[in-house]
Amino acid sequence: MNTHHALRVDGLSYRVGDRQLFEDLSLTLPAGRSTAILGPSGSGKSSLLSLALGLVKPQAGTIEVGGRDITSLRRKDLARLRAESVGMVFQFAELLPELSPAENVALAALLAGRSGPDLDEEVTRLLKELGVPRSRSVATLSGGERQRTAVARALINRPRLLLADEPTGALDEKNRDLVADMLFELPERHGCGLLVVTHDETVAQRADQVLTVRGRGLRSRTASRR
Amino acid sequence: MSRRLRSRLLGIGRAASTRSESGGIRFFALVLATLSLVLSVAAVLTARTVESARDSRMTAGHLVSADPSTPPGSTVLVKMAIDHLQGGRQYAIVFVSPAGEDAPLPPGLADWPERGTAVVSPELLREGAGQGISGRYGEIAGTIGEPGLADATELLAYIRPTQDLDAEESNAIRVSDFGGAGTELSVHNVHWLLADQDLFPGAVATLLVLLALVPALLLALVAAKVASHSRDRRDALVTALGGRVTHRLWIALGEAWAPVSLGTLGAVAVLAWFAVADRRLPIVDYVVPAADLRDQWWALGLGTVGATAFVLSAAVIRSAISASGPRPLRALAERTRRARLALFPCFVLLAAWGPSLLTGYVGLAGAVLTMPTAIAVGVGALGRGLARRGHERQRPALLTAGRRMAHHPEAIARQVFGVCACIVFLLFALTMQSSLTTNAEEADAFVEEHGYSLVEVHPRGAVTPAQVDEFVAAVPEGVEVVAYTQPPQVHLTGTCPALAALTLPCGAEEVDPSKEALDAWVGSAALTVEPGAPSSAVAEGYVSLLAFTADGDDIAAGVLNNAGVVFPYGAATVVPGESWYVGAAAPLEQSGWLTLIGGFGLAVLILATGLGLAGEFLRFGRAIAPLSVLTGNRRIYWRASALVSLVPLTAAVVGGFAVGLFTVRPMATSDVNLITPSFVGTCCAAALVAGLVVWSWSATAAVGSADRWRPGRSDD
Numbered sequence: 001m002n003t004h005h006a007l008r009v010d011g012l013s014y015r016v017g018d019r020q021l022f023e024d025l026s027l028t029l030p031a032g033r034s035t036a037i038l039g040p041s042g043s044g045k046s047s048l049l050s051l052a053l054g055l056v057k058p059q060a061g062t063i064e065v066g067g068r069d070i071t072s073l074r075r076k077d078l079a080r081l082r083a084e085s086v087g088m089v090f091q092f093a094e095l096l097p098e099l100s101p102a103e104n105v106a107l108a109a110l111l112a113g114r115s116g117p118d119l120d121e122e123v124t125r126l127l128k129e130l131g132v133p134r135s136r137s138v139a140t141l142s143g144g145e146r147q148r149t150a151v152a153r154a155l156i157n158r159p160r161l162l163l164a165d166e167p168t169g170a171l172d173e174k175n176r177d178l179v180a181d182m183l184f185e186l187p188e189r190h191g192c193g194l195l196v197v198t199h200d201e202t203v204a205q206r207a208d209q210v211l212t213v214r215g216r217g218l219r220s221r222t223a224s225r226r
Numbered sequence: 227m228s229r230r231l232r233s234r235l236l237g238i239g240r241a242a243s244t245r246s247e248s249g250g251i252r253f254f255a256l257v258l259a260t261l262s263l264v265l266s267v268a269a270v271l272t273a274r275t276v277e278s279a280r281d282s283r284m285t286a287g288h289l290v291s292a293d294p295s296t297p298p299g300s301t302v303l304v305k306m307a308i309d310h311l312q313g314g315r316q317y318a319i320v321f322v323s324p325a326g327e328d329a330p331l332p333p334g335l336a337d338w339p340e341r342g343t344a345v346v347s348p349e350l351l352r353e354g355a356g357q358g359i360s361g362r363y364g365e366i367a368g369t370i371g372e373p374g375l376a377d378a379t380e381l382l383a384y385i386r387p388t389q390d391l392d393a394e395e396s397n398a399i400r401v402s403d404f405g406g407a408g409t410e411l412s413v414h415n416v417h418w419l420l421a422d423q424d425l426f427p428g429a430v431a432t433l434l435v436l437l438a439l440v441p442a443l444l445l446a447l448v449a450a451k452v453a454s455h456s457r458d459r460r461d462a463l464v465t466a467l468g469g470r471v472t473h474r475l476w477i478a479l480g481e482a483w484a485p486v487s488l489g490t491l492g493a494v495a496v497l498a499w500f501a502v503a504d505r506r507l508p509i510v511d512y513v514v515p516a517a518d519l520r521d522q523w524w525a526l527g528l529g530t531v532g533a534t535a536f537v538l539s540a541a542v543i544r545s546a547i548s549a550s551g552p553r554p555l556r557a558l559a560e561r562t563r564r565a566r567l568a569l570f571p572c573f574v575l576l577a578a579w580g581p582s583l584l585t586g587y588v589g590l591a592g593a594v595l596t597m598p599t600a601i602a603v604g605v606g607a608l609g610r611g612l613a614r615r616g617h618e619r620q621r622p623a624l625l626t627a628g629r630r631m632a633h634h635p636e637a638i639a640r641q642v643f644g645v646c647a648c649i650v651f652l653l654f655a656l657t658m659q660s661s662l663t664t665n666a667e668e669a670d671a672f673v674e675e676h677g678y679s680l681v682e683v684h685p686r687g688a689v690t691p692a693q694v695d696e697f698v699a700a701v702p703e704g705v706e707v708v709a710y711t712q713p714p715q716v717h718l719t720g721t722c723p724a725l726a727a728l729t730l731p732c733g734a735e736e737v738d739p740s741k742e743a744l745d746a747w748v749g750s751a752a753l754t755v756e757p758g759a760p761s762s763a764v765a766e767g768y769v770s771l772l773a774f775t776a777d778g779d780d781i782a783a784g785v786l787n788n789a790g791v792v793f794p795y796g797a798a799t800v801v802p803g804e805s806w807y808v809g810a811a812a813p814l815e816q817s818g819w820l821t822l823i824g825g826f827g828l829a830v831l832i833l834a835t836g837l838g839l840a841g842e843f844l845r846f847g848r849a850i851a852p853l854s855v856l857t858g859n860r861r862i863y864w865r866a867s868a869l870v871s872l873v874p875l876t877a878a879v880v881g882g883f884a885v886g887l888f889t890v891r892p893m894a895t896s897d898v899n900l901i902t903p904s905f906v907g908t909c910c911a912a913a914l915v916a917g918l919v920v921w922s923w924s925a926t927a928a929v930g931s932a933d934r935w936r937p938g939r940s941d942d
Contacts, residue, residue: 049937055855056936079858086856088937094852098629103617110622111857119620157857165937 004067006031006161006193007052012061014044014051021047023216025061029209031160032187034194036204038221039213045197048213049163052195053086054078066160083112087154087192089183091166093146095138101127101149104138108153126152130182144175151183155190162186164196168203180206232476239480242460251844251927253485255449255837259442260489260537261496262830266434266442267529268497273431275522276515280376285405286333287374287416292402299326303391305398307686307795308419309383311354312678312783315811317381318419319363321795323391330403332384332416334374339367344385347375349513357784364388364791376417378504378513387794395687423812430819433655437648437820437827443536444644445834450540452841455848457481475542482541490534497526509825510818567603570596577889586893590654593889594647601646601881602639605874606632612869623865630846630870638870641838642878644831649882649909652824653890656900659820662813672802676743678780680802681773683707686795688767693792695761697771700789705781707773709763715752718772719763725755727776732757743778747802773799817900825909832913835878836920839871840927846870847928851935860929867925872917879913 007029014022021044029035039045050056051063054070062069066085070078095104105123109115127134130148138146147167154162167183168176184206187194196207204210210221243253292301305321324338331338339345344363347370351359360366363385370382391398399414412418461474499505501519506512519526573596577589609631616624631638685693698707706727708720718725722732728744730737734756763769773786790797847863854862883906891901 046937053856053937076858082855083857083859088852088856090852090937094849096626096629096849098633099626103625103629106620107622107626108853108857110620110625111853111859111862113859115620153853163937 004031005029005064006033006066007195008062008064009052010062010064012051012058012063014047014056014058016047020216022058025217027211027218029161029193029195031193032191033209034184034187034196034207035209035211036196036198036207037211037213037218038199038201038204039197040199043213045213046165049088049165049195049197052161052163053082053088083157085160087157087159087162089147089150089154089162089164089167091169093150093170095146095149095153097137097139099138100136101132101138101141101145101152102134104149105153105156109156112157114157123152123156126155142175143171144178147171147175147179148182151179151186155186155192158190158192160192162190162192162194164194164198166198166200167196168198168200176200176203231473235473235476236480239477239482240484242456242477243481243484251837251840251923252449252453255445255452256482256485256537256541257489257492258833259446259449260486260534261492262833263439263442263446263537264490264493264530264533265496266438267533268493268526270431270434270439271522271525271529272514272519273434274428275525276377276518277427277431279515279518279521283333283373284376284415284417284421287376287404288406288412289399289401289414289416290403290406291414292400296400296402297326297328300328300330301325301400301402302329302332303393303398304401305391305395305795306416306418307798309787309796309798310811311357311359311381313811314353314381315423315815316419317350317383318416319383319385319796320416321385321387321391323386325400330401332374332404334370334372335384336368336371339384339386341386341390342388343367344383345370346383347380349379350381350383353381354784358782358788359784361788361791362784363796372517376420377515379511380417380420382416382420385796389794423816425816425819430823433819433823437652437823438830441644441648441827441830441834445830445837446537446540447544448834448838448841449537450544452837453844454544454841455845478542478544479538482538486534486538486541489537490530493533494530497530507822509822510815563599566596566599570600574885574889578892583893586889590650590889590893593885594650597646597650597885598636598639598643601642601878602635604635605638606635609633609635621865622859623862623869626846626850626862627866627869630866634842637842638839638874641835641842642874645828645835645875645878645913646882646885648824648828648831649879650886650890652820652828653883653886653901654893655820655824656817657890657894659813659817660900661895662810662816672746673804676746676778676801678783678801679775679778680743680747681781681786682800682802683771683773683786683790684798684800685769685771685790685793686798687793689764689769689793690767691759691761691764693794694764694769694771695759696792697789697797698760700792701773702782702785704775704777704779705773705785706776707760707771709760709769710772711763711770713751715754716748718753718755719758719760720755721759722757725757728774730755743774747772814900820900821905828909829912829916832875832879832916836871836875836916839874840920840924843867843870843924844928844931847924847931851928851932852937854932855935860932863925863928863932864921867921867928871924872921875917875920876910876913879910883909 005028007027009025009027012022012025027035037045037048047056051058052065054073057071061071063071065081068081070081073081096107099107102120102123105127106119109119127149130152132141132145132148132152135141138149141149164183168179171179180203183196184194186192196203198204211218212221289304302325303323307319307321308316309319310316320332322332335345342364344366345368346359346363346366351366351369354362363383370384375382393400415421460477464474464477497519500514501516504513504516507514569592573589573592575589577586577593580586580589609628612624612628613632614628616622616628701707706720706724708718708724708728710719711717718730725732734754736752736754738753760769760771773781775781786799787797843866846866850862854860887901
């Protein structure tokens with residue numbers, strides 16, 4: 001079993017144009033644990049996700065996903081690592097409307113190069129586990145069900161690191177609580193690290209660790225439910 | 227609105243147009259749309275102007291008959307005849323004999339040619355260069371000037387015979403003047419044959435409207451709409467911020483003016499190139515008169531401004547005004563969908579096997595009208611099949627592209643319908659045109675088998691035996707000449723060596739032709755031979771001659787005509803059946819206009835379809851971007867783009883030809899098929915190339931869009 005942290009950021013400096021977003025930022029997210037990052041709009045929360053995905057490169061520092069420093073990886077290796085080790089949930093689910101929920105989930109696995117007779121079974125099991133009803137189209141799903149489908153899609157490749165970008169931002173209060181509860185149970189059940197970026201304190205409070213973007217770094221907030 | 231705000235809004239639009247979003251597809255589409263629309267409008271205007279100028283120049287060739295009061299010295303005797311170059315259309319040759327110093331000169335002639343010389347059109351000199359045209363009508367004294375020609379491609383010759391025309395001779399007209407305002411074109415015109423061979427008045431302009439202007443308008447509308455995602459978002463944002471229609475208009479104007487201006491500049495450059503000097507068009511070999519273009523500079527200017535304004539308006543209005551509200555046509559289309567689908571095969575079968583030409587037309591029109599529904603159903607079924615296969619085989623590109631096709635079949639059907647309809651119309655027009663060339667294949671059959679080894683020679687006018695002897699002496703070595711009469715039976719008169727060369731006995735008797743070419747020429751008629759010089763067969767000044775080579779080699783083009791200069795008005799030559807071909811030459815040449823204009827229109831439609839499909843694919847690309855980034859899979863763009871753009875485009879062309887040929891060919895009344903394999907092959911190859919370009923471009927643009935994707939940013 002891989003004993004490395006799901007995500008480890010050390011001494012990170014990141015500048016966009018003449019604006020210094022982060023300086024000497026550090027963050028450790030062990031596997032099986034969750035971290036929520038709070039911050040006002042424009043503070044750099046989404047940039048942090050881009051850095052964790054390796055979509056942009058920092059000027060200094062290291063970012064390790066599953067023990068591998070992604071800042072030094074070649075593009076091809078980075079893409080492979082992302083496919084094998086990282087899952088992501090978006091604010092608006094970003095499901096393909098023409099596909100069924102099961103196909104949307106399976107698509108992520110197929111694109112990552114996975115195939116085989118067990119895939120459909122795994123998809124069905126995952127959707128059932130997350131409470132997504134069987135349907136021919138995602139158009140008939142509620143907002144919460146769509147977001148849970150998106151979570152299933154993020155989990156299908158068994159990622160070590162699960163990123164969530166405002167995952168409940170488009171949901172009403174009831175669905176927000178349902179999705180948030182389900183999301184924060186995932187690290188324990190699937191052994192992955194969960195990094196949630198949100199501006200919703202009620203969601204963030206469910207995390208093991210709550211950080212806020214302050215200045216050019218992260219500051220710890222109150223501890224969580226555990 | 228303040229000037230500063232207007233300038234700022236234009237700047238926003240300008241910045242949007244220069245961004246590489248969508249791989250510059252809309253920029254390129256607007257450039258091409260403007261270019262093709264301005265050129266199409268200019269072509270329609272030019273066609274009308276050139277036609278009018280031609281009519282005017284043709285009128286100048288009208289023969290004004292002298293009345294009894296006209297002084298004889300002020301007249302010219304004119305006799306018109308017809309000639310043709312080997313493999314070409316017929317043209318008029320005009321024999322002229324001025325009666326005195328005041329005789330009116332035909333238009334385009336500076337002086338009377340000397341007796342036994344001729345003045346020919348530059349195009350005749352050019353086309354006949356390889357067929358000894360310089361000796362065909364006597365010595366060439368000069369060329370006919372522009373005012374004397376309908377256009378630069380007219381074949382025409384003014385010949386002054388050695389012996390002056392006799393006023394009593396049949397077909398000779400005493401002419402007191404050329405031209406005359408408001409004169410209708412008639413056979414009393416030196417250009418009558420050219421006018422007779424023309425397409426009907428306004429035909430080229432009509433073809434240009436149908437096959438060039440309409441596709442160009444369609445391309446403009448597609449270009450206005452293509453890759454609209456970012457614009458739609460931007461417009462929604464501007465509206466949400468309190469922006470009004472005028473604000474959106476200014477932004478859209480800033481975005482569209484650069485590509486539209488570029489397209490206009492390109493079109494103006496092309497027009498300027500045509501206006502500087504006479505330019506020869508490909509396929510039809512027609513020379514566009516630069517002077518006619520320059521004469522209508524103001525109309526071309528207005529047309530250019532109008533076409534540019536249309537593209538700009540389409541691009542701007544599409545952006546500024548959103549389509550909403552009830553769609554009665556769409557609702558009607560939904561209700562009649564089943565009926566249209568059921569009717570499509572019925573119409574196809576009616577067109578192909580209908581009892582009459584009228585039912586064929588009805589079937590064809592119905593098939594075209596119901597075709598979009600059939601295509602949509604086909605696309606939907608194909609999409610479902612692909613998706614099923616993608617699901618079974620776990621192929622993400624097949625699955626996603628198939629589902630997209632199955633869910634939005636009308637979108638793809640709309641894109642490809644224009645190409646299919648254009649192909650069907652083009653095939654129909656070519657088939658109708660081929661009906662005018664009936665029997666041309668008979669000449670082809672003889673020439674293909676026997677070449678030009680056996681040629682009939684028909685001296686014009688009354689001849690003497692001495693002239694016939696002179697002709698026989700003038701033909702090149704290796705060519706034998708016999709005289710003939712027919713029908714009811716074919717009777718040959720020739721010297722014993724000449725008859726022997728035809729493997730015929732040298733005696734007065736009925737024989738069977740053993741030489742293949744002769745056998746084919748004689749056909750089922752009885753053949754008799756008689757020894758003697760061909761000149762002995764001259765009867766009442768008339769004789770028909772048959773020239774041939776003993777070894778079956780071709781007689782070089784033009785040598786018999788040049789030898790025929792000894793006759794008063796030269797000699798017409800024709801291979802058996804060639805008269806059919808010569809008659810078909812004009813419709814065959816006219817079909818070049820269909821091919822040229824139709825080819826242009828088809829290219830524009832293929833472009834419009836390709837761009838439309840690329841736009842459809844970019845929507846898909848945006849939807850899949852987050853997932854493809856996370857999984858590092860870019861191949862899906864290439865595979866899905868091939869299915870969404872390359873396959874429909876090439877399938878549309880191939881399908882259009884299949885349905886078109888099936889429905890249209892039964893309407894053909896001639897074996898001559900103007901829909902040649904090379905034409906079909908060229909169209910399919912063009913579609914394939916366009917499809918490959920669109921495929922690689924849209925896939926690259928989608929990959930680029932995915933590369934720019936970032937979490938939390940949805941403005942790409």
